[in-house]
Amino acid sequence: MMTVRGTAADYDRWGAFFGEKSHWSWDGVLPYFKRALNFAPPDAAVVKSANITYDTNFWGNTSGVYAGWPSFQFPGTTAQMDAFRGIPGVPLVKDSGSGEPGVYWYPTFMDPVRVERSYARTGHHDKAVNRTNYHLVTGSKVTKVVLNGTTATGVSFVPVGSGLPNPTSAQTVVNARKEVIIAAGGIHSPQILQLSGIGPRKLLAAANITTIVDLPGVGQNFQDHPMIQASFMYRSFNVHPNPQDLFMNATFSAWSDKVWAANRTGPNSIATGNAAAWLPFPIISPRAADIASALASQNHTLYLPADTDPTVAAGYRAQMLSYAAALTSNATAFYNLVLTGGPTNGIVVDLHPLSRGTVTIDPRDPANREPLVDYRALANPLDAAIMADIVRFTRRYHLDNPRTKPWGATEIEPGAATQTDEQFRAWLAETLSPSEFHPVGTCAMLPRTLGGVVDEELKVYGVRGLRVVDASIMPTLVGGNTCQTVYGIAEKAADLIRFGPPKVAG
Template sequence: MNRCLAVTVAALALTSQVCYAYPRGLSTARVLARAQDAEDTYDYVIVGGGTAGLTIADRLTEDGKTTVLVVEYGELSSSPLIQTVQGGFMGMSSPQFMYDITSVPQANLRNRTTPVLAGKVVGGGSAVNAMMTVRGTAEDYDRWGRFFSNHSEWSWDGLLPYFKRALHFAPPDAAVARAANITYDAAFWGNTSGVYAGWPSFQFPTTALHVAAFRGVPGVEFPPDSGAGEPGVYWFPTFMDPHTVARSYARTGHYDPAANRSNYHLLTGAKATRILLEGTTATGVAFVQTPANATSSNFTSTALPTVVRARKEVVLSAGGIHSPQILQLSGIGPRKLLAAANITAIVDLPGVGMNFQDHPMLTAAFMYQNFSVHPSSDDMFFNATFQTWAADVWAVNRTGPFSIATGNAAAWLPFPVVSPQRHASVAAALAAQDHAAQLPAGTDATVAAGYRAQMLAYATALRNNGTAFYNSVLSGGAASGVLVDLHPLSRGTVHIDTADPLGAEPVVDYRALSNPLDVAVITELLRFARSSVMDNPLTAGFAPVELVPGANVTSDADWAEYIADTVSPTEFHPAGTCAMMPRELGGVVDEQLRVYGVSNLRVVDASIIPTLPGANTCQTVYAIAEKAADLIRYGPKNGV
């Protein structure tokens, strides 16, 4: 019998004595060692050298003429922790590459706090994530545009060209694909990006068995390709360069290939403190550079800032946690919050820092007593002979199991499939809710109106088969493991610390399970995880045994207790805090990603996502950035 290992894994009082960068002719593209090495003015200044920021900088500088400075707090690192594909997210294990932020206690999770994981390194989240190369369903992206109109270019059809442009698809090895029955359709992919969607050179045979077992679950579909915009069970690629068998991410795809461009500069170790505004026009960025061996951001409250000007635009790409913070520090945000921090409100924009979303996750684990097909991923833990072989083939030619990241197969299922008996009642309850009552007291009416629009859209999605709500990665082990709620109904906040707005990290509150219907949805996900294994004719021969949460958990009350005890409010996908929605719906940016009430300022990162896609966010952020680059270079098209 194989064993199973369950692994889950005075506010903006900046001194007036600013240090202006020295003008000089641009030299070769390089990492600037000191703030004073930067030019005094660039065409574009981009705050954040992560997934989105590096993509935009690459595209804007392709002409060899447009000058760009990327201001990034993290370092430029080639650490093996980032490069390795084994395990998928080794870089996340190092505090060197992560911000040190912890959420406030979560009232509905036994007052637990949780780490707020965000990449602090050139490449951002793409340098430390699980490397899962997936996108949401077509409905996920159509939903975004419909907050504006039925003719918005923010739609599946409008984004698909940018999904294709964003990645270079490398097909799986033909023999591996045949053995595992991996299907794909290159029509959904491109081949011109420097960021690769590749595949490992090995798949555990047991993974294919997990995939096939879903044919015993009524209603489950099997799309021909992970990029087809359809829910179901399918194989998907990895952010991996097939030539080097190393992580492929924003740095390797959008900075390293541009190293000879004299119009592309990257300044590391520099923390943006505000957007410079003349009236309501963005003119540049103020930042301070990290002292040697600094361990926190408190130096920003006393350090002398440097200013760099932007001739054309400032692009804020600091991510779902820090983009709202920088806007608020700049006087753009909720007036009451800014007043509490003694910051003058230049643009009263109530949605900044609201609408915070992440994917909740938790565990359901089952052991198969008669799982006799070898090898399985459990052998990576328990079979010394297999481990030795895997290490040997990796050392010789970088093939074998060590080329697998988090995994390449998963179920992404709609709610009626997961909950055929209760989906209609849950949807009706959501539609009938007092939506404003689910938000923090005193929430602005526009933000409440936007939340209501989101919940009504979700009520429709809960009733149909076009949106995935359930996710479980199929790792090839003798059990299922982490489950993900792809469309949480609760909304949190990310706000400056009014006691120390410039020196402290933002105050992050997931407000987990603040909408009680999240418990109802997650309960159905857990019940489905159990039934898809324990009541499935295609797994019966494996003699499954439930390990977690345990067969004694049966009633709604039991499930609610288990969820409160164990759910994580984050899959490390912070989003939504500078939402792309109409201003009357609490939006922060318009369809061109321009900040309402401010000229020459855009936000381009996961913070603009109005409602999370039912997928890991990285591929979506690449597509957003590619589309944003076109909006910046060429202006709106077809009314966008």
């Protein structure tokens, strides 16, 4: 899994919704990024051969979860990175953790000794199994937060089958001495709150659930990274060895298998790859100012569900105005292209979609059905315009770039016939994947007047003794994979729980 944070501006944006004195900012989260991961530098020989750069000042070395590197890189990856030098204005950044947009190398969640996935289980859970204050219950699902009035006192849960609760099973209740902390993610945290009577009153009434706290933002503000299929193939990728050529070569394939079996090195140690471009919108689009102006002047409520609460609509407007400024700035990355190292490339990502979806319990049988997830992709028409320019820039990189011209790229998808915004909109409606499996925003950390669900201490508004600590609290998506950010949120939450909010100068 890619170990990427996004830009400093992504985290400053979160705090800006609360004001200048917020402790949610780049400076307020960087120490927790460093605490959350143990950085293992790449092998010196690979650094030299691939021209990998990194800066350990942005990383820590105390966590049980590792950010590591493979022991091999295909030369094509370095060539594809260097090809961005053929486009004026594209920055090449020394380290992925610096908070700067640009083209850079990044590690993956990998144990450098075992050369296998490093994550919460290997870094924390397995080590905590024998602790007397740690109990992990598997094969079960929380049904609701137990409340005494508006105070959380515990949770109830039941066994599951096929991922759903068993309606005939007896509820087991675990009581909390201090607090209840929900960490069920962008889809299921809002579901648990809604099942507990915390959420939009109209939704809860339709599901025959008594409203304990009318909190309209629960399940609103749903976001994910949409993936766009912009495929290109090189006719003469004269950079060897490259993956496709070599893995069809019996000698190379046999060597790869041999060194992997002997000491877990070589090409088989590569997971998802380690290089990508994360670029600001002014670099990829000549009409950044026009799109930003159009976004700022929108009647934003028109692009939300018809019955959206005014506080949620106010929060959406605040986000769109923040994005309007970001679209003309070089501080926020809107474009992502992962580099394959081989003669094909196919996926680009819109890092800050403007459309917002919903996650709600199913009123027909809320306790025994999965929640209803509506991405509402492309609901804001400017998303299609932004994605059109994302594809246009990808064409420029492959087809109108002196560094890539010798490779003889051919566009496979969407094809040369797709040129106008209207044509792109029709193509996206048929091909866009609304998810990169990064669901966030449904228990947003925002002021309550902006449709927020939790405050800056991650406490649920209107409820005592209840916090949410997971991706659902992100008010806006970060310009990168969400896993490292979730780890940083968890580390920061631990300090908030133990010590309360930090003092911020100013």
